[in-house]
Amino acid sequence: MNIVFFTGAGISKESGIPTFRGKDGIFNEGDNDAELELTLSRFRKNPEKSWKFLRKIFEAGKGKKYNRAHEIIAAFEDSVVITQNIDSFHEDAGSKTVYYLHGEFGTGTCPSCKRKSEIKERCECGGWVKPDIVFYDESLDMDVYTAAVEAAEKADIFVIIGTTGLVYPAANIPKGASVAGARIIEINPEESEYTEIITDIFIREKAIRGMEKLLEDIFCLEYMDGKLKNYKKWKKNLNINSLVQEF
Numbered sequence: 265m266n267i268v269f270f271t272g273a274g275i276s277k278e279s280g281i282p283t284f285r286g287k288d289g290i291f292n293e294g295d296n297d298a299e300l301e302l303t304l305s306r307f308r309k310n311p312e313k314s315w316k317f318l319r320k321i322f323e324a325g326k327g328k329k330y331n332r333a334h335e336i337i338a339a340f341e342d343s344v345v346i347t348q349n350i351d352s353f354h355e356d357a358g359s360k361t362v363y364y365l366h367g368e369f370g371t372g373t374c375p376s377c378k379r380k381s382e383i384k385e386r387c388e389c390g391g392w393v394k395p396d397i398v399f400y401d402e403s404l405d406m407d408v409y410t411a412a413v414e415a416a417e418k419a420d421i422f423v424i425i426g427t428t429g430l431v432y433p434a435a436n437i438p439k440g441a442s443v444a445g446a447r448i449i450e451i452n453p454e455e456s457e458y459t460e461i462i463t464d465i466f467i468r469e470k471a472i473r474g475m476e477k478l479l480e481d482i483f484c485l486e487y488m489d490g491k492l493k494n495y496k497k498w499k500k501n502l503n504i505n506s507l508v509q510e511f
């Protein structure tokens with residue numbers, strides 16, 4: 265029984281991480297160049313200008329931490345997490361296998377001397393550090409993407425949380441899981457690109473409340489002190505197809 269969680273901005277939003285755009289977003293109307301400056305080509309030409317925008321992402325994440333939805337996911341101790349988020353909340357909460365489709369903001373690499381470091385603006389060599397995130401004009405890391413696709417295709421249960429399926433190629437992964445036979449559970453406050461097409465069980469909630477509902481009402485599992493009670497036994501006895509018929 266393989267369980268895969270697929271997460272997007274909606275789960276980190278409940279930790280106080282704003283989305284890039286929109287009302288209360290990291291980039292407001294004066295930041296028209298954000299997407300343009302967060303490209304590798306512009307970063308190479310003028311890293312200082314790119315960092316004007318990177319600094320906003322950095323500041324938005326300061327002092328924030330994972331929430332109960334991340335904690336519950338981590339309690340599914342052998343599950344795989346595929347995330348489009350660039351924060352490290354899943355790992356911080358204890359998830360062991362996390363694929364970062366769009367990279368991770370906590371570390372960076374200096375393009376001049378190739379030194380890796382915690383995220384910071386300037387390298388010891390004087391160069392500007394590039395965060396280990398996928399810029400808008402970059403393709404995804406193929407090793408990460410392939411591993412995520414393989415995990416999705418092996419999934420028996422695939423849980424979509426807080427992502428609407430508009431960003432490609434990431435959005436193809438849940439569809440691949442469905443085609444390969446996984447049952448799809450979706451937690452989103454509104455219907456998404458997935459709901460009509462592949463979702464078997466739709467939970468109309470934000471991430472935290474949705475994860476609690478999934479746990480209590482659908483899986484009938486008890487979460488205590490970071491663990492799921494009788495998880496191994498539950499997994500052994502679970503019949504996901506009859507569960508889907510029930511809901």
Ligand SMILES: [Zn+2]
Pocket residue numbers: 374375376377378379387388389390391
């Ligand atoms: Zn350097």
